[in-house]
Amino acid sequence: MLDTPATARLADVPTLSLADQERDPDGFAAALGGSFERFGFAIVADHGVPQALIDRAWRETEALFALPEEEKRGYHVPGGGGARGYTPFKTEIAKDAAHVDLKEFWHVGRELPAGHRFADVMSPNIWPTRPEGFRQTFVELFAAFDRAGDRLLSAIARHLGLSSDWFDPAVKDGNSVLRLLHYPPIPADAQGVRAGAHEDINLITLLLGAEEAGLELLDRETGGWLAIKPPEGAMVVNVGDMLQRLTNHVLPSTTHRVVNPPPERRGHSRYSMPFFLHPAPDFLIETLPGCVDAEHPDRYPTPITAHDYLHERLVEIGLVKM
Template sequence: MQNIPSVDLRDFLSGNPERKQKFVNEIGKAYEDIGFVALKGHFLDDQLVDDLYTEVRNFFNLPVDVKEQYEIPGIGGQRGYVSFGKEHAKGRKEGDLKEFWHFGQYLPEGSKYAKEYPENVEVKELPKFNDVGKEAYQMLEKTGIYVLRALSLYLGLDEFYFDNYIAEGNSILRPIHYPPITEEPKNAVRAAAHGDINLITLLMGAQGRGLQVQNHEGDWIDAIAQPDELVINVGDMLSRHTNNKLKSTIHQVVNPPKELWGTSRYSIPFFMHPVSEMKLDCLENCIDENNPKKYNDITAGDFLYERLVDLGLIKK
């Protein structure tokens, strides 16, 4: 397999039972085999994508002292700006060669999660940044809901099994800027090898080389999507919940060849999280004699906290 499989969400939404089942089979098999797909037919239109990239570039081009005003202490980097080199992969000391921003959940009035989630941070200098970020967040969340419905069917669950867990979930939209590399990095890469924490990740910006995924043989494969595709992968929460039936694949963003060091790279992942009280206990129908239970019981909130400590974003 030289690249990741491509699927089309319009098959699932077609109203045709055969096309719907075809999508369920394709995405389920891909997530068992390698944990990544490229997805067409999502809810982001070209204009929204263009607007989002424009606003993201505008933000990262602001002076450092302006950006740092939006770095909020005490919330583990869950909203607003996280400056260059702050985050590292689990088990590594070197900070990744990136800076990023976090948009979080947009809660309805009176939500019980208002005290749990930090408020979104408004960028005063760029009013469109906030509006475009919110729209992109909601379209990616909508796309993710349908992907999880397909996976529910693949797993033999009710189609709407995940719906209540992801409504008002602790999901994050993270525009990332990998700045030009100005000197030989000391053991650092743009994003060191890691698995994602969440249920699924929907990624914009995998059109060029850089993102690589590791197959079951340990080989690194370039994950390159078409301009109209999102790359969507399984996170550790979903892998854990399915007792590793659906694979959370290790991936990385490697540094470019030296002749391209002077260029920035942007990518925009949407990390789809459930509400914190969701139990990630291994599903009974994913446990059998050949695949005994691999993980201890834990809630999504406790698992997220553990991983934010591992990443250096929360200090114990």
């Protein structure tokens, strides 16, 4: 029996202000790293993404998913792994889950210039003809997430004893993805949940839209589920498997899910916008020496490129067929 948002205990994840980073970079890095080490999650306010841009993005997202099903499916690329454009309802499945997720989504990636060296592994974006202004809005939002992500990675590097710019070359032209998510209303007899228990693939995820109840993380200390409830406008940020692997589990990637709402909210849609921050495809995920010692031997002695790791994981969740 799945916990509901009403029964899951509220997680004691601290809310940090990214504005503190400039005033006290070491203090902010320690607070962010401490929250990640305990929960794999942090809540970040004052993240610098303009509220007017966020409001515009929500309007465009709702308008996009309100389009007729046939029109949306015209932007789906069969065999494309959901890399860009539309992925229909009930397509993605969490690893080892019995039922597909109750969601549909749209992916926006990095805009690359013609002839870019990653053009063969990073698909071009697919842009709908409506809603009008969609492309401009999400190019702007992608860039704003990118800037916030760079600042957070700088703090993570500092927490790990690395230079504050250590991640800069790793994520330059990175294969990050902005996902627009729509969880439609839930019928009483629905099988499965909005998003089954899973871990993210990437370095870190920056999420807007978690104010609507449903997001829960698995507490490694107790084995129970904890609900995440950020203040209005704050981001939820979590560690992905690539960063977990890079740090030899010093920063853990925590299992999380989106549960179905209580009966009084089942008639409502839920929207969210996660930004999956990825390194460049040729970045070698190789355990950081500072995260290995006699008590913590290297769990991953064989390095792997970010591109190959991503492909392995997309097969697992059903977006890429072997």
